[in-house]
Amino acid sequence: MQVPAQVRPRPVIQQHLATGIVFTFLIAGAGYVISQLPVFHYAGQMACAIIIAVIYRHILGYPPESLRSGISFSGKNLLRLAIILYGLKLNISQVFQEGIGLLGRDVAVAAFAIGCTLLLAKWFKADMKLSLLLGIGTGICGAAAIAAVSPIVRAKEEETALSAGLIALVGTVFAISYTLLRPIIALTEEQYGIWSGTSLHEIAHVALAAAPAGQDALALALLAKLGRVFLLVPLCLILVALMKRISRRKNVHGQQLDSTETAPIAMPWFLLGFMLMSLLGSSSPGQSVLQSSPALTEGLTTLTTFLLTMAMVALGLNVNLRRDGQNAVLKPLIAMIITSLLLSLWTYFTA
16 A cells, blocks of 8 residues: 555655655766767767756656655755855956956846847747747856746746757857857957857856967956856846736736746745855955865866756756647747857957
């Protein structure tokens, strides 16, 4: 006789929780191993792991019930922990002391990326929520930004996983294209660094594209990208206010709200942890206090990326292309690619 979930002994619940977490760990590990192979290393471990999770879901179905509590834990709790640790990448003092001009450019880039993606999505009659996530990922900082705003805009787990996977793959293609174009374009190393940092999707993409141009180009590229990471917090606060205003307006006009709209908007308190971590990784001279221990910095970066990968695996297991339909993904993807191309052209001529 099966024991009801509400009266199951705690050790059984804890065992199920641990088993599900290990399951996401193994898929994330497989993604890491594959990402070390030739060609696949360009895509990165996150994209590889999400693809494995999606393939698993479509071949073997959703994992058994004994794994689901741990998978859910990875998709929510580990995701928030990863975003908090992601704050260590943001050196606030460096952004303000050396990159005020770049920060203004970053604001324009973020506004352009989000606005252009949504306009194209409306024109194509694409899924607006998925398009919003892709626009935010393009304009801010890729999968981390998507993960941070998803609970605010009430995105489904499959929407979050799909948009994160698409950002990782498309961003990789753009980063490789930049490295191929670098020898033939009319930009100095510094201009190339600014171009990379203000237009590419993830920090990893920026590093991949800018590193071959030298240390000066890489430093400027990462500085420009850090300004976009800094915009994550104010963007989340703006989205919280907008979502509440939309809900109030619908209530006033007597419009019926669906099940996602009736749920309260969760304040992203984990962003406080993100800011605290960024303060820990910053100091007044503009040098990170963590730079005194490169091994520790590298270890924390690796841990953050792996935790985010585990979380995206958990979300990827919810992706059902048979149910959601490939057409629902195609139109937002096209809108994001067009936006990314326009963003690359604009930032190239203004670098």
